[in-house]
Amino acid sequence: MNQSFDALIIGAGQAGPSLAGRLTAAGWKVALVERKNFGGTCVNTGCTPTKALIASAKAAHTVHKAAQYGLAPQAPFKADLGPVQARKDAIVQASREGLEKWLRHMPGCTVVTGTARFLSATTMQVGNEVLEAKHIFLNVGGRPASRPLPGIEQVPYLTSSTILALQELPAHLIIVGAGAVGLEFAQMFRRLGSEVTIVERNPRLLPHDDEDVAAAVQDILTSEGITLRLGAECISLALEDGQPVVHVSCAEDASPSRGSHLLLAMGRQLNTDDLGLEKAGLIADAHGYVPVDDELQTAVPGIWALGDCNGRGAYTHTAYNDFEIVAANLLDHDPRRVSDRLPVSAIYLDPPFAKVGLTEAEVRAAGTPALVGKRPMTKVGRAVEKGETLGFMKVLVHAETDQILGASIVGVGGDEAIHCIITAMYARQTAAFMRRNVFIHPTVAELIPTVFGELKPLA
Ligand SMILES: Cc1cc2nc3c(=O)[nH]c(=O)nc-3n(C[C@H](O)[C@H](O)[C@H](O)COP(=O)(O)OP(=O)(O)OC[C@H]3O[C@@H](n4cnc5c(N)ncnc54)[C@H](O)[C@@H]3O)c2cc1C
Numbered sequence: 001m002n003q004s005f006d007a008l009i010i011g012a013g014q015a016g017p018s019l020a021g022r023l024t025a026a027g028w029k030v031a032l033v034e035r036k037n038f039g040g041t042c043v044n045t046g047c048t049p050t051k052a053l054i055a056s057a058k059a060a061h062t063v064h065k066a067a068q069y070g071l072a073p074q075a076p077f078k079a080d081l082g083p084v085q086a087r088k089d090a091i092v093q094a095s096r097e098g099l100e101k102w103l104r105h106m107p108g109c110t111v112v113t114g115t116a117r118f119l120s121a122t123t124m125q126v127g128n129e130v131l132e133a134k135h136i137f138l139n140v141g142g143r144p145a146s147r148p149l150p151g152i153e154q155v156p157y158l159t160s161s162t163i164l165a166l167q168e169l170p171a172h173l174i175i176v177g178a179g180a181v182g183l184e185f186a187q188m189f190r191r192l193g194s195e196v197t198i199v200e201r202n203p204r205l206l207p208h209d210d211e212d213v214a215a216a217v218q219d220i221l222t223s224e225g226i227t228l229r230l231g232a233e234c235i236s237l238a239l240e241d242g243q244p245v246v247h248v249s250c251a252e253d254a255s256p257s258r259g260s261h262l263l264l265a266m267g268r269q270l271n272t273d274d275l276g277l278e279k280a281g282l283i284a285d286a287h288g289y290v291p292v293d294d295e296l297q298t299a300v301p302g303i304w305a306l307g308d309c310n311g312r313g314a315y316t317h318t319a320y321n322d323f324e325i326v327a328a329n330l331l332d333h334d335p336r337r338v339s340d341r342l343p344v345s346a347i348y349l350d351p352p353f354a355k356v357g358l359t360e361a362e363v364r365a366a367g368t369p370a371l372v373g374k375r376p377m378t379k380v381g382r383a384v385e386k387g388e389t390l391g392f393m394k395v396l397v398h399a400e401t402d403q404i405l406g407a408s409i410v411g412v413g414g415d416e417a418i419h420c421i422i423t424a425m426y427a428r429q430t431a432a433f434m435r436r437n438v439f440i441h442p443t444v445a446e447l448i449p450t451v452f453g454e455l456k457p458l459a
């Protein structure tokens with residue numbers, strides 16, 4: 001059956017549903033196609049479930065540390081994973097169902113279930129239906145990547161998606177890959193009671209971030225008894241006595257890591273591989289991204305790509321901002337651009353690592369005359385009171401213009417406190433401006449004006 005619409009939106013992830021809301025409110029006739037779970041990765045297998053599990057892990061950790069707070073020491077325990085997963089599942093389900101209900105009741109929006117594939121630049125097939133529109137918005141996201149590690153076909157392994165269904169706590173979880181996924185699951189499972197080993201091919205953590213950041217994150221992990229095997233070359237997998245084994249070196253004497261469960265956390269594969277892009281005249285790049293311009297239009301007029309699949313961001317906030325950019329340009333005559341966006345992100349360790357703008361290494365590499373301010377969390381009153389003094393905050397400022405170039409906070413509350421710096425940077429404000437802010441005592445953020453008052457030349 002053929003149906004015509006003003007717009008097809010492929011994927012109910014972090015951009016598609018909101019775009020459907022704006023387009024239908026403007027009178028467009030929209031079809032939104034989703035093949036699996038409403039809310040996509042973030043709601044079902046990404047942000048929401050992991051942050052819910054991290055909250056349980058934090059509670060377990062606080063119980064473990066009772067004696068540090070002057071409370072009766074608690075005997076070591078392992079969490080019962082079933083109820084922990086059930087709590088998480090309830091949060092995910094509420095979010096997914098709320099979104100689906102909203103879309104199904106949205107006037108002007110037809111929800112179609114199935115996988116959409118291009119037949120031409122203006123038509124897509126979903127099952128037996130052919131949907132036609134002059135505007136097509138791809139919001140297809142990605143899935144855990146499977147890498148061709150030697151031995152992978154012999155070893156059962158978990159991904160960031162399948163681990164969310166695990167009902168029994170792993171005795172020893174080995175994680176290959178120390179990106180955001182690997183780090184967040186490592187601390188979460190360690191706190192719930194598993195032994196955890198991370199195997200990473202890079203010689204240090206977070207190679208795109210500053211060395212002091214990587215060292216602080218490493219301290220957080222090792223202080224909780226997580227084993228790190230960095231610089232692991234020639235990673236290969238095997239099954240020995242029914243247990244997964246990760247060989248970390250080609251050298252014969254390097255001892256392998258043996259565990260009860262294996263999580264592969266080595267990045268994402270984009271869902272652009274089964275879209276039939278070529279039928280629309282589109283070509284994905286070598287990573288599977290659909291190239292877009294600053295307004296998120298692809299090389300084919302009438303087709304846009306939003307969210308993870310365009311390679312311009314890998315976060316929920318970037319996917320949502322993609323929706324805002326497309327809606328602003330199409331409906332509001334507001335020329336918003338991807339290049340207006342500041343790079344911001346957080347890794348939800350406890351304490352978290354949050355950042356905005358340039359790293360110190362990037363500032364140095366650019367040869368920008370700069371000032372740096374840095375304060376350890378041991379000198380942040382609120383952190384001391386909370387008994388959470390790992391990490392630091394660091395800000396970078398242009399030495400001539402006084403403009404803020406970037407900031408990193410590894411420390412308690414850093415994921416929230418960073419936002420005053422983000423806002424100041426969007427307002428193109430200066431260190432002098434930051435110094436005049438009076439923040440609430442006692443907070444972590446209250447020391448941010450102080451850090452901007454202690455700037456020194458970047459040696
Ligand atoms: C474990 C984990 C934790 C994360 N934590 C965070 C976090 O804390 N903060 C953060 O900002 N980001 C986080 N992310 C990243 C975040 O989840 C993604 O950046 C975000 O979900 C991308 O949104 P999207 O809309 O581009 O795609 P997705 O959310 O992946 O949605 C794409 C949708 O398209 C559907 N689809 C795909 N192909 C088709 C097709 N051909 N036809 C029909 N439907 C199709 C899919 O089923 C899916 O529902 C995390 C990711 C993971 C894996």
Ligand SMILES: NC(=O)c1ccc[n+]([C@@H]2O[C@H](COP(=O)([O-])OP(=O)(O)OC[C@H]3O[C@@H](n4cnc5c(N)ncnc54)[C@H](O)[C@@H]3O)[C@@H](O)[C@H]2O)c1
Nearest residue numbers: 147177178179180181182201265266267268314346347348
């Ligand atoms: N807090 C957050 O915002 C958050 C949390 C989790 C995930 N995410 C997003 O999800 C996506 C996926 O995260 P991820 O951690 O899986 O990917 P990643 O790309 O960040 O990290 C993958 C890690 O695996 C290693 N690796 C890759 N291939 C390998 C190989 N063949 N052998 C050995 N090691 C290998 C890499 O060196 C890297 O350290 C990212 O875009 C990330 O930003 C975000």
